[in-house]
Amino acid sequence: MSSASQSVLFLLLGGMAMFIIMLILLLVFCKIIKPSDLNKLVKRARRPPDLFSGNLRSISLFDFQTLKKATNNFHPGNLLGRGGFGPVYRGKLEDGIMIAVKKLSVNKSQQGESEFLAEVRMITSIQHKNLVHLLGCCSVGPHRLLVYEYMINRSLDLIIYGNNDQFMNWSTRNQIIIGVARGLQYLHEDCPLRIIHRDIKASNILLDDKFQPKIGDFGLARFFPEDEAYLSTAFAGTLGYSAPEYAIRGELSEKADIYSFGVLVLEIISCRKNTDLSLPSEMQYLPEYAWRLYEKSKVLDLVDPQMREDGFLERDVLQAIHVAFMCLQPQPDLRPPMSQIVSMLTCNANMNGTPMRPAFLERRRKRDIENPSCDSISDPFPSPLQSDSSLPKRPPN
Ligand SMILES: Nc1ncnc2c1ncn2[C@@H]1O[C@H](COP(=O)(O)OP(=O)(O)OP(=O)(O)O)[C@@H](O)[C@H]1O
Ligand SMILES: [Mg+2]
Numbered sequence: 001m002s003s004a005s006q007s008v009l010f011l012l013l014g015g016m017a018m019f020i021i022m023l024i025l026l027l028v029f030c031k032i033i034k035p036s037d038l039n040k041l042v043k044r045a046r047r048p049p050d051l052f053s054g055n056l057r058s059i060s061l062f063d064f065q066t067l068k069k070a071t072n073n074f075h076p077g078n079l080l081g082r083g084g085f086g087p088v089y090r091g092k093l094e095d096g097i098m099i100a101v102k103k104l105s106v107n108k109s110q111q112g113e114s115e116f117l118a119e120v121r122m123i124t125s126i127q128h129k130n131l132v133h134l135l136g137c138c139s140v141g142p143h144r145l146l147v148y149e150y151m152i153n154r155s156l157d158l159i160i161y162g163n164n165d166q167f168m169n170w171s172t173r174n175q176i177i178i179g180v181a182r183g184l185q186y187l188h189e190d191c192p193l194r195i196i197h198r199d200i201k202a203s204n205i206l207l208d209d210k211f212q213p214k215i216g217d218f219g220l221a222r223f224f225p226e227d228e229a230y231l232s233t234a235f236a237g238t239l240g241y242s243a244p245e246y247a248i249r250g251e252l253s254e255k256a257d258i259y260s261f262g263v264l265v266l267e268i269i270s271c272r273k274n275t276d277l278s279l280p281s282e283m284q285y286l287p288e289y290a291w292r293l294y295e296k297s298k299v300l301d302l303v304d305p306q307m308r309e310d311g312f313l314e315r316d317v318l319q320a321i322h323v324a325f326m327c328l329q330p331q332p333d334l335r336p337p338m339s340q341i342v343s344m345l346t347c348n349a350n351m352n353g354t355p356m357r358p359a360f361l362e363r364r365r366k367r368d369i370e371n372p373s374c375d376s377i378s379d380p381f382p383s384p385l386q387s388d389s390s391l392p393k394r395p396p397n
Contacts, residue, residue, distance in 0.1 A: 060136030062147050067091065067101050067138055074103070080154065083203070085220055090150060098150035099135065106142045113139050120146070123219040126191050130183030132206050132216040151214060153207035160202055160271050170312035172211050173268050177320055178345050179213035180205055184261060185338035187218055188254040195219055196252060200260035201241045202267060240274035240285070244359045245332055255332035258341070262327025262358070265320055266290050271304035287328050287358045290321065320345065328358030 070091030071078050080088045086105040092098055120137045127133060138145040153159075156176065159166045168176075180200075187195040197204075197218050204216045243259035245251040263274050266286050274286045283289045293299045299321055303312065323344050329335050334356070336344070 060147070062136050062138040062145070064138050064140045064143070064145075066093070067145060067147065069094075070099060071101055074101075081203070083217075084199075085217075098152075100148045100150045102146040102148065104144040104146065106144075116144050119219070122193065126187075126193070126195070126219065128183060128186040128191070129212070130179045130214055131186065131218060132214040148216070151206035151216075152209045153211060155203045155216070156205040156207060156213070156268070157202035159207075160267055161273050167306055167310070168211065169310050170307055170317065173307070174316060174320070174345075175211065176205065176207070176213045177265055177268055178342070180215060180261065180264065181338060181342045181345055183213070183215040184257055185342050187215075188257070188338050194254075196254055197257050197260075198252065199238060199241075200257050200264060201238050202264060205264070243332065244330070251332075253332060254337070255335050258327045258335045258338065259332075259359075261338075261341070262324040262335075263287060265324040265327070266302070269304065269307075269317060269320060269324075270302045271306070291325070291358055294321070294325070322355070325355035325358060326353075329356060330359035 068074065070093050071089040074087075074089055078089045078091065080090050080100060082088070086103045089101045089103070090098065091101050116139055117137070120134065123134050124136070132151065133149045135147045135149060137147060158164060159168060184197070184200070187197060195218055197215065199217060199220075200215070206214050206216045208214065238260075239247065241260040241263045243256040246256040246259075263286065267274055270286065270290075272286065275284060276286075277284055282292065290299065290302050293301050300314065300317065302321065303317060323341055326344075327335050327341070334353075
């Protein structure tokens, strides 16, 4: 037999052997897996991935009695604070784990149980090292409770303008600024859902044992979908953080959070509230005061005197103040996105453009803080053509 006909024979025999093996495998496969199961497998492979399926299974439903016991029957001694959504209690579970329990105001949360659970699932699925972790919830009758990880150093407001003697050096403050920026970047740009926090402020920045910041209360507005009043309640306490376009026209975008972040950065550096009517008039509104110092090339006067004594990195503080001014720009589209802010803060990336005079809301009388109205909001969008001399003058001290 010639070598050519030999190789044809080999090929033929090889092909036949392959065919028989395939046939046997197919028969075995059909015996083990039924066609109906095969159909299911194919369908499952075609279904789009469920981003939250892992968390749907792991959501914890707490029993009301467990939370009652953990908080010593919601004892006033365990009350951590009371915000726009209801009171928050410290608690300890039987296994020793510390928790913070937020009792949502019954008259405000109109949601049914299934909607409430759906929102909890959604929030539980959002996890990042700079976001407070929602551990689970409890729903009994009209009561809705949220269970969070307990943050041992509580909230930033208690340190930066509370009456305690805790001092944070520049490195801790810088770590907090960067952590909050990263948490916001995740909410705005990286998490599967686009989340606008709406209420970035010092009391919503919680601190762990190493003073690493975690943003709290993100996604909370979703529990009050019908409640228009929620916004005005929140404004009553946080008008000084609100972007003008949001406060005046209700225009909500990530840029409103970015504005609030700018105010927060100035508060952290200066260790004071954004609005303090007990101060001399030119110092009462922090963004306005900061801008005046900047124009006089004295912006470092803004720095908390205790921090100045302790020492700080001038270049880093100047960069952080610059970032704050960029966040406070009057037009939302002039405010950089959070990813750019994180690079500016961490890699000293170049700033695009020089900041304009920030937009800020002014309240002339103390009464207006309790009842903010459009009358109390003045000069939110100064025209670039408007000179400072045309702006309303304040009486000298
Ligand atoms: N997970 C937590 N761990 C420790 N303390 C917490 C926790 N969550 C909240 N707190 C404390 O409870 C206080 C009240 O919180 P809450 O969120 O109800 O009010 P708020 O932040 O002042 O206002 P808002 O309702 O607008 O968020 C906070 O200032 C903080 O000190
Ligand atoms: Mg809060």
